[in-house]
Amino acid sequence: MNDASIRFNDGAAYERMMGAWSRLAGDIFLDWLAPPAGLAWLDVGCGNGAFTELIAQRLQPREVRGIDPSPGQLSFARGRPGTPMAIYHQGDAMALPFADGAFDAAVMALVIFFVPEPARGVGEMARVVAPGGTVAAYAWDMEGGGFPLDPVLRELRAMGFAPSPPPNPDASRIDNLQKLWRDAGLTRIETRRIDVTRHFIDFADFWTASTSGSTVKPAIAAMAPDVVAELRTRVRMHLTEQRDGGVSYDAFANAVKGRVPEKV
Known part of the structure; x- marks a missing residue:
């Protein structure tokens, strides 16, 4: 049985697999946030910069920074033509290298279930956002079947092959997101579900996109050809x-937003 953890180290492979999904959900998420222009933004767990690019292109930010632990993802992000203003940092979501109140808004896009201690990550976002600023996140509903790779992972598990889940798959549940935001002292908390559909040219297009990243590629590479055909x-x-001949698949994420309390 393959027991590799879900990791994303290849920015180009991640873009093929998850970039389009990220933008579909990210557009709805930003519509829901409806922030004003001219803010300083921090994208925590920015990966290959897919969501950072949305911030830069849609929100007219005064400043946008991204932080991620993966050098490979950050290398891809820095090469994105749509984010020339973005500044990227290698670092840990649970120990952000920024001063208190340095940003107007901090977001985690499709990340919170990968953070070893989600409460620390949310607390750090709240710390680096100024009073009155926004702390928000959206994440695939891993346990509810909302993950875009769920059809592949579901059948891999049924056949005895599967990568390990992220450290905290239940962190993306609506009730857990609400608790994390409350426990971080955030106010005016709201949540919502984000439903998206991605269309593919044909099944081969879906298969290539869904198996090109490090999430499932090692497990499939170890299979005999007849087993892959069955999968x-x-x-x-x-x-x-x-x-x-085209195919489509539906995925869904849960989103949360709150405000850093104003100083009395």
Whole structure:
């Protein structure tokens, strides 16, 4: 049984697998936040910069910074043509290298279940955001079946092959997000579900995108060709097929936002 943890170290592979999903959910998330222009933003767990790019392109930020532990992801992010103003840092979500109140808004996009201690990560975001500022996140509902790779992972598990889940898959549940934000002392907390559908040219397009990253690629590489063929057949049953040969899949994430209390 393959017991590799879910990790993302290859920015290009992540872009093929998750970049489009991230933008689909990220657009809805930013519409929901509806922030004013001219803010200083921090993207915690920025990965390859997919969401950082949305901030830069859509929000007219005064400043935008991203932080991530992966050099490979950050290298890809720094090469994005859509984020020339962004400054990227290698670092830990649980020990942000920024001063108290340095930003107007801090976000975690599809990250919170990867943070070893989510409460520390949320507390750090609250610390580096100025009073009255926004702390927000959205994350695939891992336990509820909302993860875009769920059809592949579900069948891998059924066949005895699967990567380990992220450290805290339940952190993305609505009730847990609410508790994390309350415990961090944030106020005006709101939550919502984000539903997205991604369309693919055909099943081969879906398969390439969903198996190109380090989440499942090692497990599939270790399989015999006939086992891979069986897996493909089983996965295909979870997709919606169109008359033109295209396929689509639905995923969903949970989102939360709150404010750092104003000083009395």
